[in-house]
Amino acid sequence: MNKDQHVEFLLRLGDNSLVLGHRLSEWCGHAPVLEEDIAMTNVALDLIGQARMLYSHAGEIEGKGRDEDAIAYLRDVLDWRNCLLVEQPNGDFADTMARQFLFDVWNFEVFSALTKSSDEQLAAIAAKALKEISYHRRHSGDWVIRLGDGTEESRAKMIAALDRVWGFTDELFQMDDVDKAALAAGIGVDLEALRPAWESHVGAVLAEAGLEKPSVTWSVKGGRTKGHHSEHLGFLLAELQFMQRAYPNSNW
Amino acid sequence: MSKEWPLWEVFTRSKAGMHHRHAGSLRAPDAEMALQNARDVYTRRGEGVSIWVVKSVDITASDPDDKGMLFDPSDDKIYRHPTFYDIPDEVGHM
Numbered sequence: 001m002n003k004d005q006h007v008e009f010l011l012r013l014g015d016n017s018l019v020l021g022h023r024l025s026e027w028c029g030h031a032p033v034l035e036e037d038i039a040m041t042n043v044a045l046d047l048i049g050q051a052r053m054l055y056s057h058a059g060e061i062e063g064k065g066r067d068e069d070a071i072a073y074l075r076d077v078l079d080w081r082n083c084l085l086v087e088q089p090n091g092d093f094a095d096t097m098a099r100q101f102l103f104d105v106w107n108f109e110v111f112s113a114l115t116k117s118s119d120e121q122l123a124a125i126a127a128k129a130l131k132e133i134s135y136h137r138r139h140s141g142d143w144v145i146r147l148g149d150g151t152e153e154s155r156a157k158m159i160a161a162l163d164r165v166w167g168f169t170d171e172l173f174q175m176d177d178v179d180k181a182a183l184a185a186g187i188g189v190d191l192e193a194l195r196p197a198w199e200s201h202v203g204a205v206l207a208e209a210g211l212e213k214p215s216v217t218w219s220v221k222g223g224r225t226k227g228h229h230s231e232h233l234g235f236l237l238a239e240l241q242f243m244q245r246a247y248p249n250s251n252w
Numbered sequence: 253m254s255k256e257w258p259l260w261e262v263f264t265r266s267k268a269g270m271h272h273r274h275a276g277s278l279r280a281p282d283a284e285m286a287l288q289n290a291r292d293v294y295t296r297r298g299e300g301v302s303i304w305v306v307k308s309v310d311i312t313a314s315d316p317d318d319k320g321m322l323f324d325p326s327d328d329k330i331y332r333h334p335t336f337y338d339i340p341d342e343v344g345h346m
Contacts, residue, residue, distance in 0.1 A: 033257065035278055035289035042292050139288060146281070 001185035007062045008081065009182040010122065011071065012224050013110075014054030015082035018072060019233070020103060021047030022240055023090055032093055039139060043100070046132040053125045073244035077227070077234050084223040085168040087233045091161065094147050094154065098161035101140035105201045106172045108137045109194040118186035141205045148209025155210075162206075162214045170219035172198075178225070259308040260286040262293075267300035277308060 001009075024044035031037035055068035066074075085103055090096045111133055114126035147158040173195045175183075182188025206213060222228035244250075257279040263272035275294040280286035286305040295301045314322060 033279065035280060035285075035293065038292045039289065142284065142288070 001181040005178045005181045007058045008178050009188055010054050010058035012081040014051045015080050016086050017047040018051035019082040020086035026090055043136050050129045057121050073241045077229055081224055083171050084230055089232055094157040094161040097140050097143040099165050101144045102169055104137040104140050105198050108133045109197050110189050113189040144205055145209040148211040163216055166214040166216040167218045171221040174221055176225040257281050260305045261308050262290040263304040264294055265302040272304050
């Protein structure tokens with residue numbers, strides 16, 4: 001695996017965390033109850049912390065002097081490698097929890113595998129992150145069950161929410177040349193092989209929530225591998241990067 | 253039915269702590285969610301911490317008006333307090 005691929009592989013992971021962390025931060029002060037407000041910002045802080053570690057590591061390997069801030073604030077849409085799922089808008093609380101849950105279950109499997117990465121720094125980051133992701137997965141899974149098994153209205157909203165984001169999950173298991181090179185080098189993860197574990201966990205939670213697996217037939221890919229994003233990411237980055245664009249290279 | 257979630261009292265024991273202390277209260281729909289919320293709000297996820305949550309309605313508190321009846325009698329009977337024993341130094345603080 002060459003250096004560029006190694007950096008790219010790390011940026012994909014970091015971009016997932018930062019974009020989803022940013023999305024969750026948008027909930028701050030707007031959650032259904034105070035306790036959930038704290039829980040969601042907590043998860044956001046975990047994710048942003050993960051992104052920082054992954055970006056710093058990627059910047060060191062790249063060796064071109066980019067630090068975590070340069071990576072977060074000085075790349076435009078086409079350079080971002082997050083999966084499409086995490087950039088989807090928050091919508092209502094069910095939309096946010098559906099997105100979070102499907103991602104958390106996948107992220108848990110990915111970081112479990114990464115704890116054995118031959119990139120020792122990445123393995124250490126994964127070991128730290130996995131504790132956080134375990135909590136995220138339980139929290140979002142609990143809400144899928146509560147809303148699915150709640151009132152008629154909450155159930156309808158959770159069904160609609162899962163339908164809206166389900167088509168973005170295929171992308172999570174797609175392997176391109178970078179993923180294959182990372183796997184061959186012992187650094188990465190066999191994403192295709194994670195699918196049964198993901199389906200099994202998601203299926204168990206949906207069953208407990210009394211929900212069916214969505215019968216969505218469309219699927220969209222290209223965020224992780226090509227930087228082909230939905231229309232939402234540009235707006236997210238405009239907000240995220242505004243200060244750096246307006247006042248470049250400030251100390252903060 | 254009240255739309256308000258029930259109130260829970262939170263007790264936490266820190267890593268080096270000997271017993272649970274009352275940390276505060278919060279609202280949650282059930283015990284499991286109360287635990288998760290307590291973890292976020294009161295422990296900042298410090299490792300090795302034990303959390304108890306109990307519904308506030310399940311706690312019976314002493315009545316402040318009964319203060320005299322409940323607590324004063326022990327004050328004027330010094331023999332209730334084991335303060336007359338010489339404790340060997342090697343026992344240390346008791």
